[in-house]
Amino acid sequence: MENDILGRARSHFENLVQMQLDRVEKMKANEDWIDFQSLDAIRIAIIGGDGIGPYISRPTRTVLEFLLADEIGSGKVVLHDIEGLTIENRAKQGKAIPDDVLQEIQKYPVSLKGPTTTPRKGDPWPNIESANVAMRKALDLFANVRPVRIPKEGIHWTFFRENTEGAYVLGSHGIHINDDVAFDFKVITTQGAERIIRLAFEYAKKHGFDRVTVVTKANVVKTTDGKFLQLAQEIAKEYPDINCDDWYIDIMAAKLLDPKRRRDFQVFVLPNLYGDILTDEAAEMQGGVGTAGSANIGKRYAMFEAIHGSAPRMVDEGRAEYADPSSLIRAAAMMLGHIGFEKRAKRLEMALDICGQFERKIVLTGRSTGGSSGKYADYLMGTIQSADLEEKWNSFQ
Ligand code: IPM
Numbered sequence: 001m002e003n004d005i006l007g008r009a010r011s012h013f014e015n016l017v018q019m020q021l022d023r024v025e026k027m028k029a030n031e032d033w034i035d036f037q038s039l040d041a042i043r044i045a046i047i048g049g050d051g052i053g054p055y056i057s058r059p060t061r062t063v064l065e066f067l068l069a070d071e072i073g074s075g076k077v078v079l080h081d082i083e084g085l086t087i088e089n090r091a092k093q094g095k096a097i098p099d100d101v102l103q104e105i106q107k108y109p110v111s112l113k114g115p116t117t118t119p120r121k122g123d124p125w126p127n128i129e130s131a132n133v134a135m136r137k138a139l140d141l142f143a144n145v146r147p148v149r150i151p152k153e154g155i156h157w158t159f160f161r162e163n164t165e166g167a168y169v170l171g172s173h174g175i176h177i178n179d180d181v182a183f184d185f186k187v188i189t190t191q192g193a194e195r196i197i198r199l200a201f202e203y204a205k206k207h208g209f210d211r212v213t214v215v216t217k218a219n220v221v222k223t224t225d226g227k228f229l230q231l232a233q234e235i236a237k238e239y240p241d242i243n244c245d246d247w248y249i250d251i252m253a254a255k256l257l258d259p260k261r262r263r264d265f266q267v268f269v270l271p272n273l274y275g276d277i278l279t280d281e282a283a284e285m286q287g288g289v290g291t292a293g294s295a296n297i298g299k300r301y302a303m304f305e306a307i308h309g310s311a312p313r314m315v316d317e318g319r320a321e322y323a324d325p326s327s328l329i330r331a332a333a334m335m336l337g338h339i340g341f342e343k344r345a346k347r348l349e350m351a352l353d354i355c356g357q358f359e360r361k362i363v364l365t366g367r368s369t370g371g372s373s374g375k376y377a378d379y380l381m382g383t384i385q386s387a388d389l390e391e392k393w394n395s396f397q
């Protein structure tokens, strides 16, 4: 009996180790970054998702069509809807991402994705892996870049969350050893950690920031977090003009709330789960998770999404049309910048700040007491068109 238990555990662990060694080999292959300027057409997939996903994707698509009208007209940019990444279809096929849907997604170097429901034990759905997590792994989207801006408080943060390993990579591959003992696994690799840490430092350098903050729990989670921190400290030596400080996740979560200290932080780099948690906290300070966008960047693919989930309750209660689309529209702005339309990205971001944080002529409450997502998109497009957009935005800073 005892041997059976140990034998099963051993072979389970062996498989996981092999999977991770194979993943490292793929990372070592070190592909080139895709160059959007060299493409005849930039093909963008719009993936509606489920729950409130389609309700916030539609107004986001409208805003993109407005901003990219010329390029869409000339065929330089193509927007293409992909159906089928819904919890219903995923549950039916028993897959985080059904094969045909993944094949379709892989035809598009860029995608804009609405939220998708992540089941857990006890839900009416089979307990399949999160579509987000599966997509990040399948397309090797290793950098989850999440900006949080609160201009009136001088807060300008950019989080570089590692997106393909840490506590997530084997999150659906844990093992119940027996009735009493359950194991999950956390993985940090040299290649996986280095590429996100370097990206954070390069971003800081390019944008003139002089501080990169590494967040771990290396005092307790000594092996994996210890490795992440050590690699960060080594890489930091290559950037003598940038200060590298390190914090533990618990005190970091507290310091984000410290009005005397928080504006000093600039760029953060952190393993997957800590990034997940800290970015929700930061987004809440900006005005709620409904206001925060997220870029999932890899060398060949990039996927842009809201940082929140699919809010099925809003659909059940008939409130989906009042969901705040700012999160996904912020993601769309990041997407515009990523594919080479920086000026338009900036205008969209300014309009989002004006409409969401300052002027607030339409306020979204998630209920019929506030505006609808469609009306909000109209408000944004009107604001983008106004001749004094930049002056207006500057006057609020
Ligand atoms: C996020 C979300 C996802 C995550 C969920 C939906 C799996 O919370 O993008 O932060 O945990 O990464």
Ligand code: MG
Pocket: 276, 277, 280, 307
């Ligand atoms: Mg999250």
